[in-house]
Amino acid sequence: MCRTQAGVDMTGGGASGSSQGRELLPANVVPRHYHVTLEPDFEKLTFEGTVVIDVDVAEDSSSMAVNTLELDIRSAKVSSGGQTISSAPRVSRDESTQVSKFDFDGSLAKGSQAQLEISFTGHLNDKMVGFYRSTYKRPDGSDGILATTQMEPTDARRAFPCFDEPALKAKFTITLVADKKLTCLSNMDVASETEVQSKISGTTKKAVHFNTSPLMSTYLVAFIVGELNYVESLDFRVPVRVYAPPGQDIEHGRFSLDLAVKTLKFYEKVFGIDFPLPKMDQVAIPDFAQGAMENWGLITYRVVDLLLDEKASGAATKERVAEVVQHELAHQWFGNLVTMDWWEGLWLNEGFATWASWYSCNVFYPEWHVWQTYVTDNLQSALSLDSLRSSHPIEVPVKRADEINQIFDAISYSKGSCVLRMISTYLGEDIFLEGVRQYLKKHAYGNTQTGDLWASLSAASGKPLQEIMSAWTKKVGYPVLTVTENEEEGSVHVKQNRFLRTGDTKPEEDEVLYPVFLSMRTKDGVDKSLALNERERVLELPSGDFFKLNANHTGIYRTSYTPSRLEKLGKAAKEGLLTVEDRAGMIADAGALATSGYQKTSGVLSLLKGFDSETEFVVWNEIIGRLAGIQSAWMFEDKAVRDGLEAFLRDLVSPKAHKMGWQFSDNDGHVEQQFKAMMFEVAGLSGDETIIAAARDMFAKFMSGDRAALHPNIRKSVFTIALKFGGEQEYNKILEHYRSATNSDERNSCLRCLGRAKDPILVERTLALLFGGEVKDQDVYLPVSGLRSHPAGIEAMFAWMTTNWDEIYRRLPPGLSILGNMVMIMTSGFTTQDQLSNVEKFFVSKNNNGYDQSLEQSKDSIRSKVSWLARDGEDVAAWLKANGYSA
Structure with a gap:
């Protein structure tokens, strides 16, 4: 599964008994094959189903238990060796463990085979889990419904009764019953089609029978019924297709289709095993909680993560689509x-x-x-x-x-x-x-x-x-390596300790010694043989005095140097002795170490000031990211200090932004396009008047119908700048564009920007969009992401969340990761002890199951900002004053 980009920080045995406190099914029977038949009802938004599960009996048994959730069991039968053992077993259900148990008279003997047949009815829910409904607009403006699935991690039990544990692999034979005009897809290819009498309507429908799958886990089972168009490639050993519902331009699936063919060939070669299924389908689903899901042979995606309009999308979007497609194919x-x-x-x-x-x-x-x-x-x-x-x-x-x-x-x-x-x-x-x-x-x-x-x-x-x-x-966590030097002895002392952002590691939290690959870079190259397996170690100082640990940052640790060494590394960067990865990683380490108190924030600001001649996108990305981290921690501090940080960022970025310009041509490389777009946006948002004026001009022309006036690489940037320095007129135009645009990438850009508007009335309008009916539940995190950029937005989000909590919890149930994302977005922007207390007070009486980890991580993030500000608040104010960025 590929996660959504929510924009926040964000062993044991097989399946027998209740191993290590896990909630597992009894191990008395083991599934071998499922025959699942399903018929969705698009009128009543339900589905009828039967499942016949072939099991091996591992212990003498007079009961079987399977996972079910929100399914009504209509009848059941247990048979063995062609004989009915029980035509009406007693059914009992445990809601808390999501288990239905079937007790019957008589017994199944250990070593025998048996069948459990169940007829059931389910609900085509709108929660994006199990067998659910997704809605879309047809080209004629009418509404369409697609029935699709999302089983990972534990929602196959919502679609059919099953042994819903990854270790209980079985073979699956799926049959889907549907109107003849609809497309039916599953993990495998179609074996045959027959005409059948519908159990729901009594009319004649088609039954699409799929070939039996290899052994697989329940969370990978998938099926889809609905109107779908496709593009196909036969350039791989098996057919590869990209599907999308009407209303989406199926030709926008070409990039992912061609990439899938190329990637499958490559993975076969690299992994040494042929892709074992008879086809590979990729489907764009209009309502989808994650980024994508790797169902074997039938991968499902958010529309924006599969379909790519190369003329209307920027380089960053293309890279995201490529990464998601290759991620899901690797899962095969x-x-x-x-x-x-x-x-x-x-x-x-x-x-x-x-x-x-x-x-x-x-x-x-x-x-x-x-x-x-x-x-x-x-x-x-x-x-x-x-x-x-x-x-x-x-x-x-x-x-x-x-x-x-x-x-x-x-x-x-x-x-x-x-x-x-x-x-x-x-x-x-x-x-x-x-x-x-x-x-x-x-x-x-x-x-x-x-x-x-x-x-x-x-x-x-x-x-x-x-x-x-x-x-x-x-083990949890990773170390920070503190590096000190003894020039007289020509040695370097390296010591590891657990790194916590809050800077308050306790002795009992610092007992793990991580094996650290030191990878020391010197003028002679990289020494990969050095390792730190103990608490501390003395290394020989290399001749020539230049060294840096964690070459290319392939090791999972932070490195804390002395201020003098950090200064030398800054010079080494200018002299070309450090790779792009080294420079970006060094800045990242310095920023993180300031957060936790290992270094002063003023030292980081000075380090970043010295990188004004940097030429690489990735390094600038990290510079901007670290300054954004400081700005977010200082979000509720004195306005003069906040303005000073913005002025420093503008001074750092603007010259580069003007030098690169914001015109794009086919000659621009992929990275250069992203580089130009990033510098343009950051300079504009930090108050560069020339860029603000250019953005306003492009915005006006674009909204007047001149689509060529605004390059896709900076569409979001222009919208964002227009809103930050604009008002209701700009807000209305962006909202109008969201409503009329058909490209998912464009629509997402609109939603991401809306929260930038600071007018209290516009903030309320943004929050009202969340459950107002025109933003899909899958996208509710998009409008609020912009609200995290200013104090009023952060406070308004939390107030809205506390007022609407019951509705949030109902619409985004704890089984969905979206709830945890929303809790984090709506609380983690805070920076003071009082704000933290308000968060703790609100949630103390709530059921935190399903999002407790996100909540704790958000509170930890606030705590780290509280301690950071207490340590370095005056330090930053003094640095800004000394460097002429505040009075």
């Missing part, structure tokens, strides 16, 4: 073919898919320099979340269904992929990939734990990976 091997045995091994799916998408993107698009971006994207995302006390280990124990959704976060995805990148660098890419191939071949169609990966990598490399890597996946 990592997750689908080889699956974690329980959800605490989620990183084996998500960390691998994340790493593989960047790896393949780098091969296909070397001019994108994605490994440079990786340092400011994935690595910083992981380090940011993992610096909170409320973070969790990569292998985090989860017991209940409502806990699982919360670990689809930057730890499982970003930190997981960073661990793989670190191992790949340590072992060398060829050896790493050989270990990966062994892992996939050994465990194909099975389930694994993290130890199985270490075993394969150890076998390929001859190195004891289990010992080296265990701390990185089983």
